[in-house]
Amino acid sequence: MGEKWTTADIPDQRGRVAVVTGANTGLGYETARALAGRGASVVLAVRDTGKGERAAARMGGDVTVQELDLASLDSVRAAAAELRSRLDRLDLLINNAGVMYTPKRTTADGFEMQFGTNHLGHFALTGLLLDLMLPVPGSRVVTVSSTGHRIRAAVHFDDLHWERSYSRVAAYGQSKLANLMFTYELQRRLAARGTTVAVAAHPGLSDTELTRNAPAALRLPVTWMAPLITQTPAMGALPTLRAATDPGVLGGQYYGPGGRTEVKGHPRLVASSPESYEVAVQQRLWAVSEDLTGVTFPVGAVATA
Template sequence: MSGKWSEQNIPDQSGRVAIVTGANTGLGYETARALAEHGATVVLAVRNIEKGRQAAARINGDVTVQALDLTSLASIRSAAADLRAAHPRIDLLINNAGVMYTPRQTTADGFEMQFGTNHLGHFALTGLLLDRLLPVPGSRVVTVSSGGHRIRADIHFDDLQWEHAYSRVAAYGQSKLANLMFTYELQRRLTPHGATIAVAAHPGVSNTELIRHTPTAVRLPITWLATLLTQNAEMGALPTLRAATDPNVTGGQYYGPGNLLQIRGYPKQVTSSPASHNKTIQQRLWTVSEQLTGVTYPVPELTR
């Protein structure tokens, strides 16, 4: 296969059910659109139902909309119940939604907004839906991380919710590092079950609405350089699409743009930071995440 993997390489998705969070705009929209255009039944899981319906109307395919607010465990449980009732089987769960560089805020459950949305919300949703994926051959959980997992990133167990001091950059880095650690730990737990795999992806630097909370001093240079360094959402979605559909993908892999320090380009398998592979921290994060969300997975920890 050519190194330029694109939407044309997506295999026929007919008969597959895909749930994409944050799919009414940007990367999530392009991911959902491409899957639907290749035959998948796609659910746009979004906070704003009206925007979700408008997005669905622009997509040519079998698309429905599901209310999902990842900042609320009650909403996540309600959405999971709806999805379970509507879909006895799920082939793809794409954990795409996210917030970036927000001012210090908390979710409905008191979690720091970036950690609560980007990691804990998706951790809870995945756990509540996983038994719909486990029996399905070729099913995948794809979680979108970021190059930001390398920037001032650590799992701050002594202050996970940033109650004592707050850095929006470091908090974002923590949430994106958590996405990768979640993927790697989930894959280990899935391995004995065989059918389902966990994969991660990142979009490089994509010109989407995600940067709206970036401080002005940072956002203005980003905007100025956008045409030079960033790529559009259609290209930014390709690593996620490859992770979700390429038959050669295996569990525990990480996909991102192949050029310019993973900033842009066609998707390929890439490496994540050494910190993301710390199994002890992965296990501890998993335990804490179950405690915070109240969601216990149907795949127990392996004996190490």
């Protein structure tokens, strides 16, 4: 397979079932559309079901809609219960939805909005759906991170919800670093099962509405230079699609744009920050996430040296 991986390289997805969060617009829409176009049965898991229905109608294919608000654990539990009643298997769970650079706000459960939505909501959803995936050979959990995981990023266990002070950029970085640490720890737990793998991806700098909350100092240059430094949502979705469908993908890998500085380009295997690979921090984050969400996974911890 050549380096310029595109949607033409997606294998036949007939018979496969995918759930894509945040799929009514942007990267999630393009991801879901491509999967449906290759024959998958796709569930758009979205906050606004009206927008979801309109997106599904534009996609065509076997596409349905599920209400899901990742900023509410009650909504996550309700969505998972409904999906479990509707589906007898799940091949792909694509944790795509996210918020970026929001003003200081909390979720329905009192979590900082970016950490609560981007990480904890997806952590809970994955844990509640994983037993639909474990019996399915070749099933994958794909979680979308960001190059933002490198920017002022650390997991602030002493103030996870930024109650003492708040930086929207650092809080976003924490949430995206958490996405990667979750992927790597989940893969460690899944490895012995041999059926399901956990993979991560990032879209580079894509021209979507996600940056609407960015500080003006960041938003204005991006808007002005967009044609030069950003790529379309369809291109931005390619790393996620490769992580989800390329037969050569291995658990624990990370895919992003292949261009310089990973801003744009066709998807390839990339590396995340050194901090993201710290096993002790991954395991601590996992324990804290189970505690905060009340969700325990059907795969146990693995001893490490």
